[in-house]
Amino acid sequence: MRPGMKHPPLVSLLTDFGLQDNFVGLMKAVILRINPACRIVDICHEVGPQDIRRAALLLENSFGYFPEGTIHLAVVDPGVGSRRRKLLVETRRYYFIGPDNGVLSLALKKERPLRVIELSNSRFFLKPVSDTFQGRDVFASIAGHLSAGIPAGRFGRRVTGLQQLALPIARRKGGVISGEVVYIDRFGNLATNIGKALLEGFNRKQACVCVKDRLIRGISRSYQAAPKGRLVALISSFNTLEIAVADGSASACLGAGPGTKITIRRG
Amino acid sequence: MRPGMKHPPLVSLLTDFGLQDNFVGLMKAVILRINPACRIVDICHEVGPQDIRRAALLLENSFGYFPEGTIHLAVVDPGVGSRRRKLLVETRRYYFIGPDNGVLSLALKKERPLRVIELSNSRFFLKPVSDTFQGRDVFASIAGHLSAGIPAGRFGRRVTGLQQLALPIARRKGGVISGEVVYIDRFGNLATNIGKALLEGFNRKQACVCVKDRLIRGISRSYQAAPKGRLVALISSFNTLEIAVADGSASACLGAGPGTKITIRRG
């Protein structure tokens, strides 16, 4: 336990490793071998292989719900073994660990980095360091040591600059908002990049949401606003516009997915 | 830790949220932000979307294996955002938290409720409360506070009545037992609603189990009773009749699933 902490340290895990192999279990083993008091919570491991963007969105939508002091470990790392940087980012409330490929970037737009450290001190790596599984040999190992109280500065030197993601951005021009679907959730709901703030001043009851050739009238508060099987547009629990079907799948109903265009007009 | 408790509190989680999103991780984050000492065990998150019945059966078959004092949190909630009640139920050994839609009802037939509380005190919710993810904003938050020692009565007022599930019930009439398949497990085994008690007085060795157009002679003790690839009927580890195939899938072999009729006759 770190000095001054009342509670055992917490590590969150977000990867594209899936659950059919032992990758996630080994990251946990490495953390616990270094710091048996550490606690670990899975955010998600079913991110599509190499899908940095989905992981970045998940991290953005997740990190702030965790207790202060949580170490967020995000490993979607198509460049493993290349010269991409391995980072530890310190913010006011959290630590973030991961490759410098954009996976941390959306979260760090919401939570300003105080210090970015390149993980170069191999003393804190698991040896030998493989070139194919640094989630285990570098990132989990660093998370374990950090959780055990090793000061962040020991892991490497301060650096600047963070790889950003080139994401499509929703825009409002005149009376029209244009955005797109960014992912499909488990229930077939379509999450979009249209944030709540963009809708300010819009009369939600009269808005017309257009997706593919379908028109949805009004932006509702809950799935219950529409009869079963009917499309509904609402502000999701992550404060972005979502297209859903009560007790059904909007994705299947519309044949829509990441990239599908959405426009909103005043009704 | 609650006063008088020797061990950290335990929350079990049962949802239809799946593991491809961050829903489950966020429920855990919320619990741990409120009570960092809490421990959390997953019962299952791969319940089919909105499948209240499957979740109710899983909870019924699971709750009693947990330590006394466990807080069972079951969120399969197609009515999220509607006026369905949100409940905390106290029994002699456990707490149960979930929507009042039947998901708790099978467990609470086995474990009598001492007190039912409607979760109305928004002071213990995560703000703002979304109308689409109350698993995070209401249920996990209440579980966190309860685990941290807040008395149950603080979360709302006592109410009566619990939504029940309309489940098909197995019956015995003369020498014939009639029931049906209620779910298929990972191995393709067919779980039925025919409880062990219904078989009392039956000569198990001579019983004839009829499913689709197939006849299985005898009710065995284990999968090993039949040669590989052959159908076997047995009493499962949850004390109901199960149809299996040793080293195979009874579901695939019979083309059977939830709703398939089963009859048992004296041989």
Next chain:
Amino acid sequence: MRPGMKHPPLVSLLTDFGLQDNFVGLMKAVILRINPACRIVDICHEVGPQDIRRAALLLENSFGYFPEGTIHLAVVDPGVGSRRRKLLVETRRYYFIGPDNGVLSLALKKERPLRVIELSNSRFFLKPVSDTFQGRDVFASIAGHLSAGIPAGRFGRRVTGLQQLALPIARRKGGVISGEVVYIDRFGNLATNIGKALLEGFNRKQACVCVKDRLIRGISRSYQAAPKGRLVALISSFNTLEIAVADGSASACLGAGPGTKITIRRG
């Protein structure tokens, strides 16, 4: 906590139970009811039904990353309810619990057994013991008691002999190494049974790896060695030869899977 232990005991879990049922949750419940201080880490539960070989390989590749004292619980048990033995194996650093069907055997080639105990003392089982779910009623129960400090000798009598797995072994004859694919991982990478040691003395840069009708020149250090979409052969993070495609699936690309032959020649 066991006498003399500074940290809470740790149990690792490896099964073919999947995550769509409550099997894994119930094993954890049983462990925690016996020892609420115990910690539990999942290695993997998505081993194919009854796939003892895959589980044995996963355990072999995982156990050594865990803290000393970890209790490794591996339940892939097609013979459940038969007379196959139920074992607890003590080594210098770890405990292993599981059925005597080979699932423990690959790990125990790397970590010599000091004592093998047949789990025969039913006093430490969960009653009644089912003949279909001994992962819960026997193995988890024993792990709970062992983690709580019950000496291993109390669970049964010492026995000898361990069921071995008949695995294909890679061989080197003259200048040619012959082996085969043993599993496909989440990313479509092909893991083989050709260990790093077999390659000693080989010039890795000039080696020719032949799989199906394709030739891969050189054994690389990382996925980055080849352009996107191209086949690459490398030594995996588990020290065996692996065939991969950078940002793609070698399995899909080659139509290869467990059993596919691999040969390596001097280039």
